[in-house]
Every structure is written in C-alpha cells, then in structure tokens.
Amino acid sequence: MLPELKVTQLRHFVWVSELKGFHAAAEKAHRTQPAISLSIRDLENKLGEGLFEKRNARTTKTELTPFGNYFLPKAKELIAHHDRIAEDMMLLSEHKTGHLRLASVPSIASRVLPDILLKFIANLPSLHVSFYDDNSDAVLKMVENQQVDFGICHLLHEQDHSDKAFTPIWEDRIGVVCPKGHPLADKQGVHWKDLRQHRLISNGTSRLLEDTEAHPLLGHSQFYVSNMISLIAMLEAGFGITTLPWYAFPKESTTLQFVPLEAPEVTRRIGIVKLNNKSLTPPAQALVDFILEQTKK
Amino acid sequence: MLPELKVTQLRHFVWVSELKGFHAAAEKAHRTQPAISLSIRDLENKLGEGLFEKRNARTTKTELTPFGNYFLPKAKELIAHHDRIAEDMMLLSEHKTGHLRLASVPSIASRVLPDILLKFIANLPSLHVSFYDDNSDAVLKMVENQQVDFGICHLLHEQDHSDKAFTPIWEDRIGVVCPKGHPLADKQGVHWKDLRQHRLISNGTSRLLEDTEAHPLLGHSQFYVSNMISLIAMLEAGFGITTLPWYAFPKESTTLQFVPLEAPEVTRRIGIVKLNNKSLTPPAQALVDFILEQTKK
DNA sequence: TCTAACAATAAGGTTTCCTTATCATGCTTC
DNA sequence: GAAGCATGATAAGGAAACCTTATTGTTAGA
Numbered sequence: 001m002l003p004e005l006k007v008t009q010l011r012h013f014v015w016v017s018e019l020k021g022f023h024a025a026a027e028k029a030h031r032t033q034p035a036i037s038l039s040i041r042d043l044e045n046k047l048g049e050g051l052f053e054k055r056n057a058r059t060t061k062t063e064l065t066p067f068g069n070y071f072l073p074k075a076k077e078l079i080a081h082h083d084r085i086a087e088d089m090m091l092l093s094e095h096k097t098g099h100l101r102l103a104s105v106p107s108i109a110s111r112v113l114p115d116i117l118l119k120f121i122a123n124l125p126s127l128h129v130s131f132y133d134d135n136s137d138a139v140l141k142m143v144e145n146q147q148v149d150f151g152i153c154h155l156l157h158e159q160d161h162s163d164k165a166f167t168p169i170w171e172d173r174i175g176v177v178c179p180k181g182h183p184l185a186d187k188q189g190v191h192w193k194d195l196r197q198h199r200l201i202s203n204g205t206s207r208l209l210e211d212t213e214a215h216p217l218l219g220h221s222q223f224y225v226s227n228m229i230s231l232i233a234m235l236e237a238g239f240g241i242t243t244l245p246w247y248a249f250p251k252e253s254t255t256l257q258f259v260p261l262e263a264p265e266v267t268r269r270i271g272i273v274k275l276n277n278k279s280l281t282p283p284a285q286a287l288v289d290f291i292l293e294q295t296k297k
Numbered sequence: 298m299l300p301e302l303k304v305t306q307l308r309h310f311v312w313v314s315e316l317k318g319f320h321a322a323a324e325k326a327h328r329t330q331p332a333i334s335l336s337i338r339d340l341e342n343k344l345g346e347g348l349f350e351k352r353n354a355r356t357t358k359t360e361l362t363p364f365g366n367y368f369l370p371k372a373k374e375l376i377a378h379h380d381r382i383a384e385d386m387m388l389l390s391e392h393k394t395g396h397l398r399l400a401s402v403p404s405i406a407s408r409v410l411p412d413i414l415l416k417f418i419a420n421l422p423s424l425h426v427s428f429y430d431d432n433s434d435a436v437l438k439m440v441e442n443q444q445v446d447f448g449i450c451h452l453l454h455e456q457d458h459s460d461k462a463f464t465p466i467w468e469d470r471i472g473v474v475c476p477k478g479h480p481l482a483d484k485q486g487v488h489w490k491d492l493r494q495h496r497l498i499s500n501g502t503s504r505l506l507e508d509t510e511a512h513p514l515l516g517h518s519q520f521y522v523s524n525m526i527s528l529i530a531m532l533e534a535g536f537g538i539t540t541l542p543w544y545a546f547p548k549e550s551t552t553l554q555f556v557p558l559e560a561p562e563v564t565r566r567i568g569i570v571k572l573n574n575k576s577l578t579p580p581a582q583a584l585v586d587f588i589l590e591q592t593k594k
Numbered sequence: 595t596c597t598a599a600c601a602a603t604a605a606g607g608t609t610t611c612c613t614t615a616t617c618a619t620g621c622t623t624c
Numbered sequence: 625g626a627a628g629c630a631t632g633a634t635a636a637g638g639a640a641a642c643c644t645t646a647t648t649g650t651t652a653g654a
Contacts, residue, residue, distance in 0.1 A: 002380055003387075004304050004383075007301050023599085032645080033601070034643080034644075034645085035642075035643050038642080047387070048386075049386075049389075049390040049579055053575070065575075066577065070395075081374075082302060085371045085372075086301075089346075089368060090345065092346075092367065093344055093346040279350060279364075284363075318631075319631075320632080329612070331612080331614085331633080332611075334633065335633095336611085336612095359632085
C-alpha cells in the first residue's frame with residue numbers, strides 16, 4: 001500500500017535539490033551520478049510524481065516541481081528525526097548518556113562509591129544518575145521491583161534469591177567499635193566473650209552475628225539504635241560499644257576505634273545484585289564494569 | 298558515522314516486540330523467520346546493543362532489553378512519522394488532497410466550469426479549490442505571478458507569451474446580441490455593415506474586433522459598458538445592441554437573442570494557460586486532464 | 595559549429611536481503 | 625524422563641536491490 005521511503009533516498013533528494021545538481025549530490029553522497037539518477041527516479045516512482053522539472057529538456061538549472069517543493073521540507077524533517085534517534089541510541093549504547101539508577105547500602109555508599117562515581121562520571125557529562133541508599137533488604141526490594149538497574153548490598157540468604165545474580169566485591173570484616181581510651185581500644189583483635197562485660201548497643205548490622213557463635217551477644221544487648229548518626233553520637237558519649245562492619249565505620253573518626261572481631265571472624269560480602277533475566281542498560285553495565293575494574297586490585 | 302536505520306527494520310523490531318515472537322513478526326511482515334532474525338541482528342549491530350534478551354537461553358518469552366525498551370517508542374514514532382509523510386504524498390499525487398488554484402474568464406467560468414468542477418471534485422472531498430474570475434489580461438497576470446496554478450482565458454497576442462503554454466479548447470464565436478423582436482433578431486447571421494444603423498454598446502470583449510474588417514464599428518459606438526449585468530439590463534431595456542462571444546452570452550436568456558456575426562467571422566480561442574517551465578501540482582494536472590477529456594467530443 | 599556540462603540510459607558486477615534447510619534449546623506431555 | 629513441539633539461530637545458495645563504468649543525448653556557451 002504505502003511505499004517505503006528509504007532515508008538514503010531522501011538524503012539524495014535533499015542534496016540534489018539543495019546543491020541544484022545530480023553531480024554535486026553524487027559527490028556528497030560518495031556515489032556516482034547515475035546512482036543518484038536511479039535513486040531519485042525510484043523515489044519518484046514510489047511517490048507517483050516527478051520531483052524535479054523535466055530533465056530531458058535542460059532549459060534551466062535542476063529545479064523542483066511544485067510536488068517536489070511540497071515534499072522537500074517533509075523529507076528534511078524525516079531525515080532529522082531519524083538522525084536524532086540514531087544519535088540518541090548511539091550515545092546510549094556508548095553509555096555517553098542516559099539514565100542510571102542504583103541503590104546501595106550506606107556503608108559502601110559513603111565510604112567507597114563517592115570516589116568511584118566521581119571518576120566514572122568525569123567524562124560522561126550528560127549521564128543522569130539517580131542514587132538511593134538504604135539497608136540491604138530495601139536495596140534488594142528495589143532491585144526486585146526494577147526501581148533500580150542494580151543494587152549494592154549484602155546477600156544474607158543467597159539461596160532465597162535465585163532470581164538474582166550476585167557478584168561479591170568487598171569483604172567487610174565485622175569489628176567492635178568503642179571510644180578511644182576504652183579498655184578494648186588498644187587490642188589487635190577481640191574475642192566475642194570479651195564483649196560480655198561491656199554495655200553493647202546493637203544496630204541494624206548486628207544480625208550478621210546471628211548465625212555465628214557470637215549470637216548470645218544479641219540477647220545480652222539492652223539497646224538497639226537503627227540510626228547511624230545517633231549510634232555514633234552515643235558511642236562517642238561513652239554510652240557503650242557496638243559491632244559494625246568495617247565499611248560502616250566512619251573512616252575519619254578521631255574519637256572512635258575499630259577493633260576487628262577475632263573470634264568468631266565474621267565477614268559480610270558486599271557486592272552487586274541484579275536480576276538474572278534482565279540485562280543492564282549500557283550505562284549501568286558500564287558502571288558495573290567500572291566498579292569491578294576499580295576494586296580488582 | 299551514524300547508522301542508517303531502515304524503516305522496514307524498525308517495523309520488524311516493533312512487530313517482534315509487540316507480537317512477542319520472531320515467527321509471529323515474520324508472518325506479519327510476509328517474510329520467513331530467519332529474515333526477521335537477520336534483520337533484528339543487523340539492527341542490533343548498527344545500534345551497538347542487543348534489543349532482545351539473550352535468545353540462546355530460552356528461559357522465557359521473547360523480551361526486550363532495557364535498551365530495546367528505550368528504543369521501542371522512538372522506533373514507533375519514527376515509523377509513524379514516515380507513514381504520515383508517505384500517506385500525505387500519496388494522497389497528493391493521487392490528487393485526493395492539496396490545494397488547487399485557478400483563474401478563468403467569466404464566460405467560461407459561468408457557462409462551462411461549474412459543471413466540470415462539480416464532476417471533478419465529486420470524489421475528491423478533501424481537495425481545496427480556490428477559484429478566481431477576471432478578464433483575460435488579469436488571468437494571464439495571475440498565471441505569470443504564479444498566483445494560480447493555471448488560467449483559462451483567451452491569448453490575444455500569442456507571440457508575447459513565449460513563456461507560457463497555451464492549449465486551446467473552446468472556439469468562441471462572436472455574435473450580435475439584441476432584444477427578441479429586434480430587426481436583426483430573426484437573421485441567421487449578420488454582416489458587420491448591418492450594425493451600423495443600430496445603436497451599438499461596446500464592452501470588454503469588443504476589442505476582439507480590433508484586428509478585423511469590422512473595426513470601424515468600434516469608433517461608431519457611443520457607449521461602453523464594462524459590467525456584464527448592466528450591459529444585459531441595457532440591452533433588455535432596448536437601449537441598443539452589442540457584440541459578445543457566444544460563451545459570454547447568458548445562456549438561458551428569454552429576452553435576448555444571439556445572432557452570429559457572419560462577416561467577418563470572428564472567433565476567439567479560449568484555453569488553458571500555464572507557465573512553460575513549471576509543471577503543475579498533481580491535482581492541477583488532474584483537473585487540466587479532466588477538462589480536456591470532458592471537452593474533447 | 596564545436597565543446598563542455600549535465601543528466602539519462604545500458605550493461606554488468608557487488609552487496610544486500612531473503613529463502614530453504616538444518617540445528618540447538620527449552621517447554622510440554624504422557 | 626523421553627518424545628514431540630515450539631522457539632530462534634545458523635548456513636548456504638539464489639534473487640533483488642544497488643552501484644559502477646561506459647555511452648548517448650541535449651543544451652549552453654565559446
């Protein structure tokens with residue numbers, strides 16, 4: 001029914017009309033003159049009307065028919081539309097642009113990602129990044145609901161997440177956090193039983209100890225603080241001690257001390273989680289690759 | 298640099314994604330399944346990214362990648378744009394639409410064109426027609442200035458209009474117009490000398506006699522009336538007689554009589570005038586063809 | 595009148611695209 | 625759980641679209 005106009009053909013048409021000649025257009029198209037002649041003729045046949053004034057009687061310069069004149073702006077628009085889309089897609093597939101959404105647990109978000117993201121977006125000025133931080137469960141939910149392209153979190157029960165692919169990256173050692181000057185502060189490592197005689201504040205990460213021999217500590221603890229800012233403030237005030245993964249420990253703290261838990265030695269593995277059956281958008285894949293590369297050494 | 302996305306390819310892509318399968322899309326495209334596979338692969342290569350989820354592991358229905366998902370609406374838009382333009386041009390080249398402007402001398406405009414135009418536009422409901430009527434000089438001017446696609450008029454000095462193409466159609470015989478019951482009214486034909494004894498009213502068409510042996514009549518005439526309505530009224534009132542071309546004579550007049558001028562026999566040829574170096578728009582060309590066909594017999 | 599410029603046409607080669615035939619894989623069904 | 629069925633990928637050959645070189649025809653200008 002409707003003819004299929006090829007973009008190449010439209011370009012030829014526009015060039016002939018703008019350069020006022022088949023030879024000039026041929027040169028621009030990196031084709032020979034007969035190729036352009038045929039291309040134009042084919043287009044004319046498809047449209048059912050001549051686009052240029054009778055070309056056998058060369059009384060004058062190559063000129064558009066009224067029909068061709070009517071067609072010209074439309075052809076230009078269509079070409080422009082095509083090019084806009086083609087360019088969009090090229091930029092996207094070269095991850096020079098687009099939209100990237102990720103979620104991360106706060107520890108990595110604050111300690112590791114800033115550096116990496118800064119480097120990553122350095123030469124991608126038009127990439128828009130949406131970033132969420134929350135605890136591991138929430139991050140997993142966002143991955144599941146496809147609210148984010150991928151998540152950075154801990155995968156507690158790996159067998160419950162067969163629909164997701166987990167790529168471990170960071171080994172996060174659990175340790176004891178206490179004020180400097182605290183009896184435990186100068187040790188190289190502590191045994192869980194050492195903690196029983198101190199006031200222990202549990203927090204969101206405490207359940208990492210659940211399946212270890214240190215689990216009795218959890219019952220022992222009177223206080224639970226979910227908010228990290230409050231937790232730090234209480235520790236600094238000498239209210240007690242807590243356990244935290246290394247990456248959740250505020251790096252530049254001058255008042256607190258991190259002492260690795262030696263027995264049991266507990267580490268959580270933090271990594272990238274994505275849905276198994278979905279591939280990532282180009283910029284998301286690029287960021288994943290970049291993170292892997294930056295943390296490989 | 299930028300790849301050339303073919304509309305056909307985009308259609309294949311949209312169909313595969315909408316029908317959720319290569320076979321279904323192949324059927325819709327009247328192609329075989331491998332053709333669609335190759336088409337899609339080619340498109341993916343051009344864009345630099347996969348559009349559908351890994352197709353080797355058929356864990357699930359054919360599904361878009363995020364990249365493909367991003368591309369889908371854009372592809373649809375581009376196809377729609379293409380089709381819109383293609384349809385526009387087809388309608389225009391089948392003169393089903395568009396704008397047609399013509400000018401005609403009043404005689405043909407009132408006596409011949411109404412019938413023809415009515416038939417012509419009968420099955421072209423969306424064709425817009427602008428119609429002007431004026432004397433031959435004005436019609437020629439409008440053709441020259443390209444205010445109209447073509448004109449219908451008399452070409453008095455053909456040699457002065459080498460830039461125009463004239464296609465004669467109607468032979469318009471000059472005659473004498475007088476009230477019924479007038480001494481001349483019952484004659485089959487009159488000689489110019491017969492007119493000298495009657496009061497002659499000249500009008501816009503009188504100069505057609507200029508280059509004939511009847512030219513002395515023009516000096517003989519005391520009255521000049523340019524407006525046709527007034528002229529008719531004066532004739533009906535028995536004010537005098539006049540000369541008119543047959544087509545300018547009001548056909549259904551019951552009070553006036555047309556008597557051909559026998560000596561000299563003067564005819565003006567009325568026809569279609571267009572610019573030589575410009576071709577007509579499709580609807581204009583169609584109307585010209587239609588007029589020629591309708592008046593051929 | 596001759597020449598240069600431009601586009602149309604002809605004939606043959608290349609590339610692109612499509613087809614048939616076949617394969618690999620997973621889902622369904624008994 | 626093996627057989628059949630459906631899906632899409634792949635291979636190879638052929639058809640169609642496309643481009644090229646060579647040539648012709650027409651017009652404009654020297």
